[in-house]
Amino acid sequence: MSSLQFYNSLSRQKEVFSSITPGRVGMYVCGPTVSGESHLGHARPFITFDIVYRYLRHLGYQVRYVRNITDAGHFEEEGRESEDKISKKAILEKLEPMELVQKYTNLFHWAMREFNNIEPTIEPTATGHIVEQIVMIQRIIADGYAYEANGSVYFDVEKYHRDFSAKGMQYGILSGRILDDQLETTRELESQDEKRNKSDFALWKHAAPEHIMRWQSPWGEGFPGWHIECSAMSNKYLGAKFDIHGGGMDLQFPHHECEIAQSAVCNHQIPARFWLHNNMITINGRKMGKSYNNVIKLSELFSGTHEILTQGYSPMTVRFFILQTHYRSTLDFSNEALQAAEKGLRRIWEAFTQLNKFVIAENNISAGDPDLEQQCFEILNALDDDMNDDLNTAKVLAGLFELVPVINSIKDGLIKGNALTTATMIMMKEKFNTFLVDIFGLKDEKRHDEQKLGAVLQLIADIRKDARAKKDYATSDKIRNQLLEAGIQLKDEKDGAVSWELV
RNA sequence: GGUCCUGUGGCCGAGUGGCUAGGCAGAGCUCUGCAAAAGCUUCUACAGCGGUUCGAAUCCGCUCGGGACCUCCA
Numbered sequence: 001m002s003s004l005q006f007y008n009s010l011s012r013q014k015e016v017f018s019s020i021t022p023g024r025v026g027m028y029v030c031g032p033t034v035s036g037e038s039h040l041g042h043a044r045p046f047i048t049f050d051i052v053y054r055y056l057r058h059l060g061y062q063v064r065y066v067r068n069i070t071d072a073g074h075f076e077e078e079g080r081e082s083e084d085k086i087s088k089k090a091i092l093e094k095l096e097p098m099e100l101v102q103k104y105t106n107l108f109h110w111a112m113r114e115f116n117n118i119e120p121t122i123e124p125t126a127t128g129h130i131v132e133q134i135v136m137i138q139r140i141i142a143d144g145y146a147y148e149a150n151g152s153v154y155f156d157v158e159k160y161h162r163d164f165s166a167k168g169m170q171y172g173i174l175s176g177r178i179l180d181d182q183l184e185t186t187r188e189l190e191s192q193d194e195k196r197n198k199s200d201f202a203l204w205k206h207a208a209p210e211h212i213m214r215w216q217s218p219w220g221e222g223f224p225g226w227h228i229e230c231s232a233m234s235n236k237y238l239g240a241k242f243d244i245h246g247g248g249m250d251l252q253f254p255h256h257e258c259e260i261a262q263s264a265v266c267n268h269q270i271p272a273r274f275w276l277h278n279n280m281i282t283i284n285g286r287k288m289g290k291s292y293n294n295v296i297k298l299s300e301l302f303s304g305t306h307e308i309l310t311q312g313y314s315p316m317t318v319r320f321f322i323l324q325t326h327y328r329s330t331l332d333f334s335n336e337a338l339q340a341a342e343k344g345l346r347r348i349w350e351a352f353t354q355l356n357k358f359v360i361a362e363n364n365i366s367a368g369d370p371d372l373e374q375q376c377f378e379i380l381n382a383l384d385d386d387m388n389d390d391l392n393t394a395k396v397l398a399g400l401f402e403l404v405p406v407i408n409s410i411k412d413g414l415i416k417g418n419a420l421t422t423a424t425m426i427m428m429k430e431k432f433n434t435f436l437v438d439i440f441g442l443k444d445e446k447r448h449d450e451q452k453l454g455a456v457l458q459l460i461a462d463i464r465k466d467a468r469a470k471k472d473y474a475t476s477d478k479i480r481n482q483l484l485e486a487g488i489q490l491k492d493e494k495d496g497a498v499s500w501e502l503v
Numbered sequence: 504g505g506u507c508c509u510g511u512g513g514c515c516g517a518g519u520g521g522c523u524a525g526g527c528a529g530a531g532c533u534c535u536g537c538a539a540a541a542g543c544u545u546c547u548a549c550a551g552c553g554g555u556u557c558g559a560a561u562c563c564g565c566u567c568g569g570g571a572c573c574u575c576c577a
Binding site for chain 2: 030389392398409414
């Protein structure tokens with residue numbers, strides 16, 4: 001079997017994965033900014049890295065998965081005007097940032113549960129690590145790579161670049177950006193603010209009087225810059241050098257580039273070995289974003305209450321939709337594509353459910369159909385290799401889909417029970433369970449009350465069966481048609497059994 | 504303007520130079536009282552133009568189209 005390979009954004013090629021500490025993996029993924037409700041775009045990285053997490057665990061690694069909550073910064077509630085400059089409002093009337101942050105954090109966690117994402121092992125908040133960030137900034141100032149200006153602190157990118165290029169940590173190493181070009185275009189633009197160069201970025205920002213989130217610091221009251229939180233928290237929980245750093249491609253620059261610079265100054269090395277970036281979700285070919293006014297919130301996506309949507313899509317449908325594309329490709333959203341995913345998921349899930357119901361014959365060591373046996377065996381064996389190849393979940397699913405007709409044919413008696421060996425049948429069961437449930441994190445979305453419904457439907461199906469036996473098709477069709485109108489579809493199986501599904 | 508990515512059949516999407524990806528939709532057939540489901544078959548494409556090669560969707564060049572980042576962003 002092949003070994004796991006990841007495409008490393010840092011080296012711009014696939015590399016065989018190995019962890020720094022044998023058997024253990026440290027992974028940091030940039031989490032959400034909780035100043036608003038999570039949207040479809042957020043689904044991609046957190047599902048993608050949930051797969052990474054699940055797969056590494058499947059491979060036997062003990063993983064420390066750190067995913068932050070960005071709850072500090074320049075916050076305003078959506079649709080709400082900035083807070084009054086000097087508010088005379090009573091405290092309960094004022095916008096309380098932590099209340100806002102809590103609300104959206106709760107919504108984010110709700111969405112993550114809906115997607116069946118496993119919680120990270122540590123979920124640190126930026127506001128909970130102000131001290132660590134201040135200490136790190138002080139360190140950078142002490143080393144001469146940051147300067148204070150009017151209560152704000154900026155990272156001196158030009159100086160950093162000059163000194164660290166020789167050490168192989170030039171500014172731009174991750175994004176491929178060339179600093180000199182940026183400086184050239186910058187000089188003409190003559191920035192009025194306190195920065196020495198336009199490419200300098202804030203480590204700490206002075207809080208204007210109207211700013212509602214603020215902390216005491218050696219430079220006065222203010223709040224941390226965006227990039228420093230991830231450096232401080234990853235360093236605290238994963239150390240100066242950890243295995244995997246993940247996030248969306250849009251974070252590659254400037255966010256991750258700046259993280260590298262900050263950590264390089266403090267720890268003299270690039271903080272992570274593997275940099276994994278998932279691509280964007282687009283709508284009609286355009287990235288989802290506030291500026292494009294095409295954001296679908298997750299609650300809207302599930303319920304179908306957005307003008308772009310013709311219907312709601314369940315969390316598992318969305319998850320499956322995302323898995324059908326490689327994580328480094330852009331994924332274009334459309335109703336047609338989601339509907340296709342919904343049907344595809346149903347098809348593979350029904351086959352999977354059926355497979356688990358099979359009673360596998362024991363001690364069948366000679367395949368009744370050697371060709372089919374060989375074919376299935378090859379498909380099953382390729383699954384791990386595809387997954388190891390930079391997490392090609394799309395290809396794994398394609399492989400599983402190829403086995404669906406085999407499962408259905410066995411069920412319908414079109415393929416004899418002894419066609420495949422016991423070993424292959426067991427392997428098929430194992431692989432479906434491993435990939436679909438353990439690694440891909442898919443789950444049955446049928447609710448518990450549907451089980452009670454099942455008992456009722458069984459009774460109705462029995463009555464209808466009697467009617468059919470008497471060739472009373474008027475009654476049997478009436479039952480079926482009216483149930484269909486109620487959204488329940490009966491299906492007469494070949495063996496005389498009746499199955500049903502909600503449509 | 505700079506730095507990259509990308510262009511695959513009606514739609515979505517894998518594709519490591521040579522072998523039918525897969526899903527959805529459509530068509531035909533089989534099974535079935537009918538339907539649904541299922542099975543089988545079919546539709547077999549790689550933006551365009553050159554080049555490298557015995558052989559290219561896959562490598563190189565050019566042209567055209569689309570997108571991302573350079574500002575908060577998953």
